[in-house]
Amino acid sequence: MLIELLLSLFMGIIFGIITGLAPGIHTNLVSAILLSLSASLVLFFSPLTLVIFIVTMSITNSFLDFIPSIYLGAPDEDTALSVLPGHFLLLKGKGHEAILLSLLGALCGIALLVIIIPLFILIIPKIYPFIERMMSYFLVLICILLLSRAKEKIPALVIFILAGFLGFLTLSLPLKQPLLCLLTGLFGSSTLIYSISQKTEIPEQKISPLKLDKKIFIKPLLASSIVSPIVSFFPGMGNSEAAISGSTLLGKLSRKQFLILLGSISTLTMALSFVALYSINKARTGSAAAVSQLINLDFSSLLLILISITLVSLISSLIAIKLSKIFAKNISKFNYSKISLAVLIFLSLIVLFFSGFMGFLVFISSTILGLTCSYFSVRKGYLMASLLVPTIFLYLPI
Amino acid sequence: MKNSHVKYLFLLLSLLSLFLLFILSLIYPIPKIPLNQISEKNIDEKILVEGIVERAYETQQVSYLTLNDSNLSIILFYPQNKIKINSSIEIIGKLSNYKGKLQLNADSIRCLRC
Numbered sequence: 001m002l003i004e005l006l007l008s009l010f011m012g013i014i015f016g017i018i019t020g021l022a023p024g025i026h027t028n029l030v031s032a033i034l035l036s037l038s039a040s041l042v043l044f045f046s047p048l049t050l051v052i053f054i055v056t057m058s059i060t061n062s063f064l065d066f067i068p069s070i071y072l073g074a075p076d077e078d079t080a081l082s083v084l085p086g087h088f089l090l091l092k093g094k095g096h097e098a099i100l101l102s103l104l105g106a107l108c109g110i111a112l113l114v115i116i117i118p119l120f121i122l123i124i125p126k127i128y129p130f131i132e133r134m135m136s137y138f139l140v141l142i143c144i145l146l147l148s149r150a151k152e153k154i155p156a157l158v159i160f161i162l163a164g165f166l167g168f169l170t171l172s173l174p175l176k177q178p179l180l181c182l183l184t185g186l187f188g189s190s191t192l193i194y195s196i197s198q199k200t201e202i203p204e205q206k207i208s209p210l211k212l213d214k215k216i217f218i219k220p221l222l223a224s225s226i227v228s229p230i231v232s233f234f235p236g237m238g239n240s241e242a243a244i245s246g247s248t249l250l251g252k253l254s255r256k257q258f259l260i261l262l263g264s265i266s267t268l269t270m271a272l273s274f275v276a277l278y279s280i281n282k283a284r285t286g287s288a289a290a291v292s293q294l295i296n297l298d299f300s301s302l303l304l305i306l307i308s309i310t311l312v313s314l315i316s317s318l319i320a321i322k323l324s325k326i327f328a329k330n331i332s333k334f335n336y337s338k339i340s341l342a343v344l345i346f347l348s349l350i351v352l353f354f355s356g357f358m359g360f361l362v363f364i365s366s367t368i369l370g371l372t373c374s375y376f377s378v379r380k381g382y383l384m385a386s387l388l389v390p391t392i393f394l395y396l397p398i
Numbered sequence: 399m400k401n402s403h404v405k406y407l408f409l410l411l412s413l414l415s416l417f418l419l420f421i422l423s424l425i426y427p428i429p430k431i432p433l434n435q436i437s438e439k440n441i442d443e444k445i446l447v448e449g450i451v452e453r454a455y456e457t458q459q460v461s462y463l464t465l466n467d468s469n470l471s472i473i474l475f476y477p478q479n480k481i482k483i484n485s486s487i488e489i490i491g492k493l494s495n496y497k498g499k500l501q502l503n504a505d506s507i508r509c510l511r512c
Contacts, residue, residue, distance in 0.1 A: 162412055169419040171505065172490075174428045174444050293496065361422065365415035372412045375405035394506060 004045060008053040009308060013315060015053075016060020021068060021323070047294045048301060054294075055274065055305050056312050058287040062266045063316035064323070066102040071095055071327045072192075072343050084380055085255035087191065093203040095331065099324040100210050101256050103317045105263025108221055109228070110313045112264065113271055113306070120229050120272060121279045128280060131230060136395035139388055142245050146382065155376040162369055163382065164389030170362050171390050179387075181351045181359040182366050186383045188347055189363070190370025192340040202336045205328035216254070220261035223250045228268040239265050244381055244388075271309050278302045428490055433468040436500060440493045447472075447502065448488045448510070454481055463487075471496070474504045486511040 041050060070086030089098040131138075143160070150156035163186070170182045223246030231242040243262045247253045253261060273288040278297045283289035295301060331339075351363045366386070373380055430446040449465030463472040463481065472489060481487065491504040 158409075162416060165416055166419070169416065169423055172423045172428065173419070174426060176442065176444075358422065358426065362419065365412075365419055368408060368415050369412045372405065372408040375408050 001046070004049045005052055008045070008049045009056050009312065012053045012056025013060045013312060013319070016057040016312075016316065017064055017319065017323075019057065020061040020064025048304070051291050051294050051301070052304070052308055054287050054290050055308055058270055058285070059267065059309050059312045060316040060319075062270050063103060063106055063313065063320045065266070066099055066263070067320065067323055067327060068343075070098045070102070071324075071331055072339065085258050088255055089259075090202060090205075091200070093206050095202075095205050096207050096324050096328040097210065098259055099320065101259040102263035103320055104210065105220065105224075105260035105265075106267040107263075107313060107317055108217065108260070109224060109264035109266070109268035110271065110310060112221065112225055112228075112268060113309075116225060116229055116268070116272070117275055117306075120275055124229060124276075125280050132395075136392045139392045139395070143385070143388060143392075146244065150379070150382070152376070152378065155378050156382050159369070159373050159376065159378045160382045160385045162372075163385040166362075166366060166369055167386030167388075167390045168393075170366075170386070173358055173362065175355055175359050175362065177354045177359065178362070181355045181363040182386055184347050184351055185363040185366025186370045186373075186386060187380060189344055189367045190374060191380075192344045192347075193367065194371060194374045196337045196340050196344075200336055200340075202332050204332045207325055207328050212256075216257055217260060219250050219253055220246070220257045221264060223247065223253075223261055224264040224268055228265050228272060231265075231269055239269055242269065244384055267313065271306070274302065274305050274309075433465055433470060436468070436470055436493065438495065438500070441495050441500075442492065444490065444492050444505075445502070446488065446490050449486070451481060451483055451485045451487060454483055463489075470500050470502055472502045472504055474507065481507070481509070485509060 066086070070090055086095070086098040086102070089095060147153065147157060147160060166186075167182065170178050175181065226249065227242045227246040231239075231245075239262065242265045243258070246261055246265065247258060270285060270287065273283070273285040274291065274297070276282050277288045277292055278299070281292075283292045291297065291305075297305075348360070348363070352360050355362070370380070370383065373383055428444050428446045430448065431440065433447060433449055436445070436447070447465065447470070449468065451463055452466055453462075453464040455462045461474040461481070463474070464470070465472065465487075472491070486509075488508045488510055489502060489504045490506045491502040494501050494503055
């Protein structure tokens with residue numbers, strides 16, 4: 001059994017690296033394939049082994065995901081907003097620093113688990129019905145706060161409305177993987193095309209250890225501790241929305257603080273999704289949903305999952321640092337426009353393959369809107385209205 | 399071309415592409431499938447079903463519905479207090495296989511007659 005678990009841990013890390021580094025390939029896809037094969041796989045492996053594989057892959061993915069987001073501008077749903085501050089630091093020669101900040105945030109998120117889990121298990125089931133009923137109003141409040149903080153209010157409002165409308169249209173089409181084409185267009189391909197059009201050149205990247213004032217952590221970790229448990233049981237609320245909520249809640253965050261916030265939220269929500277599955281029987285992430293279909297999660301299995309998460313977080317962060325150094329050393333040697341073009345073609349093929357021709361049309365539409373946002377110099381965070389607005393309507397009482 | 403011209407050009411393109419998507423959503427709506435024709439071949443598809451609520455059961459976390467004699471279990475991850483037995487409703491959601499049974503994970507629900 002121990003060898004089987006170690007093997008699943010190892011394989012989970014390998015697949016997590018692949019899904020993390022390859023733009024557009026999500027852990028949910030591997031989990032879905034694994035589930036479709038589970039009837040045959042359980043003949044050779046115990047369901048718990050498959051569960052550990054899924055958990056390990058998801059956590060490794062959440063650590064490695066930042067590398068393509070920051071170096072290539074090719075994010076997925078959960079790291080969409082990291083492109084913006086990450087890309088800014090990359091253009092300053094501090095891409096590795098952006099990765100280290102995200103990883104540090106991710107590790108802090110794991111450390112926060114120790115404090116949050118007991119509170120989560122005790123308090124959340126009690127306050128959950130109230131928060132859920134008030135959810136749409138909370139989200140409306142977040143939208144108002146977001147728009148009131150915009151420097152250029154009219155363009156921000158126009159982008160916000162168009163993104164909301166795009167979100168509605170995307171979700172009303174019979175698409176497979178609708179979020180893939182929507183978010184890849186809004187945050188990935190539009191950033192890549194904008195970089196190509198601006199003839200962006202990546203400066204030589206500095207690899208130096210982080211020197212941070214401890215105070216820098218207070219706001220992002222506080223925001224993460226408040227927001228992550230709440231979003232952990234809301235379907236439709238992604239990490240990027242959580243990051244927006246967190247930064248809105250505690251006021252203006254610097255770019256570095258935002259990366260720490262997004263890092264901690266990404267691991268914390270992933271880890272808490274398994275705790276939520278145990279405590280309130282809700283599967284918020286695709287990985288938790290896959291786990292729920294393999295076993296009835298009891299306390300001892302949850303404990304094993306949490307030990308695996310802690311162990312894998314440490315290993316994944318070391319792997320991510322190594323890989324980031326390789327990217328940092330080599331990225332300025334290549335023609336960034338050509339890399340961007342190659343990634344753009346790859347993303348287009350991924351969208352075409354998984355979402356079909358109609359999904360590709362949504363991808364083009366969202367790319368155009370993403371570019372409009374860039375040309376109007378409006379913060380790309382407002383494009384998250386594509387998820388926020390449909391979520392508000394989802395939670396409104398009929 | 400000046401940057402100010404480019405940005406308005408992209409705004410126009412955005413509006414045009416959204417309009418085209420809107421037309422597309424009218425031409426290709428989410429397929430409406432009669433309850434008795436839903437099968438495993440629809441798994442992972444986004445579908446629309448319509449029916450009369452036969453059973454409604456709500457926990458603190460989710461609401462479960464069953465429509466007119468169907469084996470399909472409908473799950474809503476948000477509260478819907480207004481849905482009562484005998485309400486006529488329309489649901490859009492993704493069909494999945496949950497522990498060997500067909501389950502529709504509802505994305506949206508519309509009350510036709512409550």
